[in-house]
Amino acid sequence: MLRNSSDDAAATPPIKGIIGTGQAMQQVYAITRQVAASNASVLLTGETGTGKEVIARAIHELSPRGSGPFVRVNCGALSESLLESELFGHVRGSFTGAVANRAGRFEAAHTGTIFLDEINSTSPQLQVKLLRVLQEREFERVGDTETIRVDTRVIAASNRELLDEVACERFREDLYYRLNVVPVYLPPLRARREDIPQLVSHFLEIYNEENDRFVTHIHKDALEALVKYHWPGNVRELQNVIERCVVLATGDEIDLALLPPTIRGETVGPAVPGRGGDLDSLARELVEQGMTTAAEDDANLFERVVSRVERELISQMLAACGGVQLKAAARLGINRNTLRKKLTEHGLEDGE
Ligand SMILES: Nc1ncnc2c1ncn2[C@@H]1O[C@H](COP(=O)(O)OP(=O)(O)O)[C@@H](O)[C@H]1O
Ligand SMILES: [Mg+2]
Numbered sequence: 001m002l003r004n005s006s007d008d009a010a011a012t013p014p015i016k017g018i019i020g021t022g023q024a025m026q027q028v029y030a031i032t033r034q035v036a037a038s039n040a041s042v043l044l045t046g047e048t049g050t051g052k053e054v055i056a057r058a059i060h061e062l063s064p065r066g067s068g069p070f071v072r073v074n075c076g077a078l079s080e081s082l083l084e085s086e087l088f089g090h091v092r093g094s095f096t097g098a099v100a101n102r103a104g105r106f107e108a109a110h111t112g113t114i115f116l117d118e119i120n121s122t123s124p125q126l127q128v129k130l131l132r133v134l135q136e137r138e139f140e141r142v143g144d145t146e147t148i149r150v151d152t153r154v155i156a157a158s159n160r161e162l163l164d165e166v167a168c169e170r171f172r173e174d175l176y177y178r179l180n181v182v183p184v185y186l187p188p189l190r191a192r193r194e195d196i197p198q199l200v201s202h203f204l205e206i207y208n209e210e211n212d213r214f215v216t217h218i219h220k221d222a223l224e225a226l227v228k229y230h231w232p233g234n235v236r237e238l239q240n241v242i243e244r245c246v247v248l249a250t251g252d253e254i255d256l257a258l259l260p261p262t263i264r265g266e267t268v269g270p271a272v273p274g275r276g277g278d279l280d281s282l283a284r285e286l287v288e289q290g291m292t293t294a295a296e297d298d299a300n301l302f303e304r305v306v307s308r309v310e311r312e313l314i315s316q317m318l319a320a321c322g323g324v325q326l327k328a329a330a331r332l333g334i335n336r337n338t339l340r341k342k343l344t345e346h347g348l349e350d351g352e
Pocket of ligand 1: 017018019020046047048049050051052053054055202235236239
């Protein structure tokens with residue numbers, strides 16, 4: 001792993017348009033600049049909304065290929081056969097609906113960068129084809145025999161721990177190592193809360209401008225709640241919340257009352273008070289909140305809401321078990337290590 005010492009990292013200037021000057025992001029900037037200069041494949045990992053796409057674009061723009069195309073393909077959004085033809089192109093008649101020859105995204109990214117988002121969703125067959133492109137820089141369009149060579153840099157992203165996928169044999173080990181030449185990990189927002197105030201200002205500026213508003217102040221209680229919240233949807237969720245606040249504010253200030261109840265009412269530590277463990281109604285409430293605060297096209301609604309419910313269940317069970325993890329894990333019917341991992345993920349470990 002390319003890791004800068006903290007001294008070097010502190011000297012790394014931030015990257016245009018990317019907000020956050022805390023230690024965690026300094027490290028990300030340092031690695032971003034280092035890998036930009038090379039042609040190495042990069043694997044970006046981190047929860048949804050942590051900025052993987054932002055960093056992928058930065059790597060491209062700072063690289064010698066910066067004036068070439070940047071092509072993003074969301075591997076999780078297309079069926080296996082559509083994805084194959086999207087990536088590699090096809091020739092007329094190779095399948096129903098293939099009415100003409102069509103170039104794929106690898107060809108479109110020639111001299112530039114292809115960003116394979118949600119790479120963990122690719123099928124084993126497609127992984128074989130991707131491995132070949134990474135190794136040989138060549139492939140054929142679907143239904144064709146002619147070999148095409150491209151000069152394309154590959155950046156991939158996964159919102160799952162790819163090594164776990166390898167262990168479960170859902171992801172090819174050889175492809176993993178090909179992609180993972182340089183790993184870049186984007187920490188969740190709750191692990192870099194020091195960046196939250198800056199991000200809030202940044203999004204306020206953007207959404208004021210966009211909506212022709214002047215919501216320039218934030219009450220200190222509101223800011224405190226934003227800093228404390230655990231942000232399962234990370235920067236994207238924060239962005240949505242600020243947009244909503246700017247639109248709904250009646251004056252020039254965001255106060256506590258304007259924040260969604262989940263964020264406003266978040267207590268540090270276990271359990272929303274007074275619910276007596278009625279998980280059905282709690283779940284219903286959390287789902288409703290999640291849906292009202294989500295933007296129309298929020299691609300992460302499912303993950304966000306489920307993560308919220310998961311956190312609440314775990315924190316309530318832990319409280320009910322007097323903080324004894326072994327007991328809570330048993331009552332939840334999950335492995336103790338799984339519980340530990342989830343406690344860390346949700347920022348529920350001791351001291352938080
Ligand atoms: N450090 C950052 N500074 C400014 N905006 C950010 C930052 N990180 C993420 N964002 C914004 O948050 C949203 C989600 O980021 P994205 O890169 O799409 O996350 P991911 O690909 O990890 O899901 C985008 O709108 C992006 O512009
Ligand atoms: Mg993304």
